Amino acid sequence: MLGQLQRIGKALMLPIAVLPVAGLLLRLGQPDTLNIPFMAAAGNAVFNFLPAIFAIGIAVGLAKDNHGLAGLAGFVAFQVLSYGSQAIHSDNNLSYLGAIVAGLLTGWLFNLFSRARVRGLDFLAGGRGLAVILITLTSVMLSLVFGVVWPFVQDAFNTLGHWLAATGAVGAGLYGLLNRLLIPFGLHHVINTYIWFVYGSYHGVSGDLNRFFAGDPTAGGYMAGFFPIMMFGLPGAALAMILAARPERRQAVAGVLGSAAFTAFLTGVTEPIEFAFMFLAPLLFVLHAVLTGLTLMVVYALGIRDGFTFSAGLIDYILNRNHATHGWWLIPIGLVVGVLYFVVFYFSIRIFDIKTPGRELEGAGTAGGGFILDEYQVGAATSREDEENTTSIFGRSSEHRALEYVRALGGAENILEIEACTTRLRLNVKDVEKIDELWLKQLGASGVMKLNRHNAQIVVGTIADLLVDEIKPLL
Amino acid sequence: MSAKVSTFSPILLVVAVVLGIGAILYWLGLPTVLHVPFLVSVGYAILSNYAAALAIGIAVGMAKEHQGAAALAAFLGYEVIIQGASALSKSIPTDDKSAFILVAGLTAGVLAGVMYNRFYRTKLPAWLGFFGGRRFVPLVTALASLFVALILGHTWR
Structure with missing residues (x-):
């Protein structure tokens, strides 16, 4: 169940990566910036067709090997479900929820059907072609069900929306808390999708993010509070960790966490900092989630509204400054939050002797990012064609990846037990000293924790389950 | 592996079959045949999006290992x-x-296919890392499409 949800979280990354470009085009095209109407129209197009983009992206993300035919199937399934259910109830508007359901169903059915080995279907791309056809037909039948059921679903979500709106600042705070607590599992994208794309409506547009960019003055309350956290809070935490590191490690830690802090400030990508301490100091992470919740609550209560198309960094802050309500308040609030984070982190680390990066016992490594990135960005994946054309030891297909991991872990004879735990490999080995940290890092691992002589944990991200499945046959 | 067998044409054939299914559903629903408006609607859902489906099919067919990021890029x-x-x-x-x-569908399909094969391994600096790898493909495709829009917008008659 958790593993499935994590895959959905990861599948949402591809469509989410499209948003900033839409936001840039929309903002730069508008009269108060470059005033190029056709650019704004193109940016608007992306927003208008986001549901279909979600359907394609989720289907692809869930499909085995991320095959493109799953994208085609997801697109067709979403169109059929939309038109079909509207033919039954003209009020039905599948929008994002329908797109997500279409994407999930497609991904699942695609994997189910494409396993079928039907003789003589090679002219149709094998089982995958068959899968697309079966998904098309299934979605025709499902649209009948959707047509009848959807009004109730819409009512339920409207009720949820009204309830959330009635809770005001408290609701925003709860959302902030939950959003950060779900980060380790990658599940924050699941609730974000509801809040940003479904919650509330304004001139036919739904979701806090969409409504904000459509000019709804009440929207942005669930995004504004992230600016102080991401631009100032987490960089403050990073500074605390750098100063708390042992003097001889401080420079190395400053290199990793300094660039992570800059990344958070500029773009609002915070996982590199968060992953640096969430496994090493879970209590500190809970504290971070509480502070995020409180900040969102206070910012909401003060009536500050601001939004982003990607995340709450400087870039989005500058682009959207004219859309924001009392947006400049976020800077002084952010400075206070930054100091607060620094003090809380620095003294917690010192007083409770938390093993943040640079404070580990000899031989243990530092944790970095990697978890949220595409496999090609971190070099943890290469396509089969690349594999065939390369002689480098770092060229890895998924089969080779497992073999490389086994070697980096000291060989099959060193590994006594291996199991996956959400984003980590838990290992029982003969000798932890035989584990090659540098090699593991090059393979895409973001953290290596040697707990004692026989136990170690390797943070590899959501591929953990898959990787263990691949490694086990090699032992 | 099947990656060796399946190349460009089987993918396009799948698109053709799906569009065919749409056409049959649409035809079956017509007042002169079975007279089921629901079938007309779902058939129309597929048929009216034929150019988008074609764009996706071309891009997926061209992309290395038929990766889905190309499908998303094509639609975008x-x-x-x-x-x-x-x-x-x-x-x-x-x-x-x-x-x-x-024309938009054909252009976008080819563009996305070319862009995928060229950019799927793009490594960006750390602070832009989220957009690296295959996620970079929809972004560059969207920007290239903007230029196509600029040209077509001024020349289409």
Whole structure:
């Protein structure tokens, strides 16, 4: 169940990566910036067709090997479900929820059907072609069900929306808390999708993010509070960790966490900092989630509204400054939050002797990012064609990846037990000293924790389950 | 592996079969045949999106290992071309029977396929890392499509 949800979280990354470009085009095209109407129209197009983009992206993300035919199937399934259910109830508007359901169903059915080995279907791309056809037909039948059921679903979500709106600042705070607590599992994208794309409506547009960019003055309350956290809070935490590191490690830690802090400030990508301490100091992470919740609550209560198309960094802050309500308040609030984070982190680390990066016992490594990135960005994946054309030891297909991991872990004879735990490999080995940290890092691992002589944990991200499945046959 | 067997044409054939299914459903629902408006609607859902489906099919067919990021990029490029160009010139027809959407679909499909094969391994600096790898493909395709929209918007008659 958790593993499935994590895959959905990861599948949402591809469509989410499209948003900033839409936001840039929309903002730069508008009269108060470059005033190029056709650019704004193109940016608007992306927003208008986001549901279909979600359907394609989720289907692809869930499909085995991320095959493109799953994208085609997801697109067709979403169109059929939309038109079909509207033919039954003209009020039905599948929008994002329908797109997500279409994407999930497609991904699942695609994997189910494409396993079928039907003789003589090679002219149709094998089982995958068959899968697309079966998904098309299934979605025709499902649209009948959707047509009848959807009004109730819409009512339920409207009720949820009204309830959330009635809770005001408290609701925003709860959302902030939950959003950060779900980060380790990658599940924050699941609730974000509801809040940003479904919650509330304004001139036919739904979701806090969409409504904000459509000019709804009440929207942005669930995004504004992230600016102080991401631009100032987490960089403050990073500074605390750098100063708390042992003097001889401080420079190395400053290199990793300094660039992570800059990344958070500029773009609002915070996982590199968060992953640096969430496994090493879970209590500190809970504290971070509480502070995020409180900040969102206070910012909401003060009536500050601001939004982003990607995340709450400087870039989005500058682009959207004219859309924001009392947006400049976020800077002084952010400075206070930054100091607060620094003090809380620095003294917690010192007083409770938390093993943040640079404070580990000899031989243990530092944790970095990697978890949220595409496999090609971190070099943890290469396509089969690349594999065939390369002689480098770092060229890895998924089969080779497992073999490389086994070697980096000291060989099959060193590994006594291996199991996956959400984003980590838990290992029982003969000798932890035989584990090659540098090699593991090059393979895409973001953290290596040697707990004692026989136990170690390797943070590899959501591929953990898959990787263990691949490694086990090699032992 | 099947990656060796399946190349460009089987993918396009799948698109053709799906569009065929749409056509059959549409025809079955017509008043002169079974007279089921629901079937007309679902058939129309597929048929009216034929150019987008074609764009996706071409891109997936061209992309290395038929990766899905190319599918998403193709659809994105398709919409950017149509919306961008029609904002430049009000005389461009964008209904589902116009030749313009076919041109947009073909262009976006090829563009996304080329862009995938060129950029899927892009390594960005750490602070932009989230957009690296295959996620970079929809972004560059959207930007390239913007130029196509600019050209078509000024030249389409």
